[in-house]
Amino acid sequence: xxxxxxxxxxxxxxxxxxxxxxxxxxxxxxxxxxxxxxxxxxxxxxxxxxxxxxxxxxxxxxxxxxxxxxxxxxxxxxxxxxxxxxxxxxxxxxxxxxxxxxxx
Numbered sequence: 001x002x003x004x005x006x007x008x009x010x011x012x013x014x015x016x017x018x019x020x021x022x023x024x025x026x027x028x029x030x031x032x033x034x035x036x037x038x039x040x041x042x043x044x045x046x047x048x049x050x051x052x053x054x055x056x057x058x059x060x061x062x063x064x065x066x067x068x069x070x071x072x073x074x075x076x077x078x079x080x081x082x083x084x085x086x087x088x089x090x091x092x093x094x095x096x097x098x099x100x101x102x103x104x
Contacts, residue, residue, distance in 0.1 A: 001038070002068050007095040010045060010058045017089040018044055018059065025085055026061060032082065036074030038064040058092065068098065 008016060022042055030037045041062045045055030065071035075082075086094075 001101040002065050002071060002098055003101055004063045004065070004071060004096065004098045006061050006063075007057045007097075008059045008090060008092045009095065010055050011092060014058070014092045015090055016058045016092060020089040021059065021061075025089055028085060029063065029082060032078040033063070033065070033071070033074045036065050036070045038066065040064065064101075068100075071098070 026040055026042060030040060043057075043060040043062075045057045045059060047053060048055055063071075065074075
């Protein structure tokens with residue numbers, strides 16, 4: 001199983017619409033990926049390591065898929081639509097990582 005993680009760094013003045021992300025963007029991805037999206041998780045940053053410190057990331061999501069090939073094949077035809085929708089909720093350049101789940 002693989003996990004695609006998308007992290008949105010907290011940056012002063014940047015916008016992030018958590019409601020749109022939760023109610024529109026992620027459901028759009030789930031619909032477009034179909035069975036290639038086993039599930040997804042959304043995180044909203046609350047705090048950093050030290051009490052009272054700001055979070056490193058304003059938000060993150062994790063999309064789980066059976067294999068890298070399955071994910072890439074399902075995502076490719078919808079890439080332009082999904083990327084275009086990003087402007088509807090943020091102006092933050094995300095950090096993306098795809099990982100293999102090896103335990104847990």
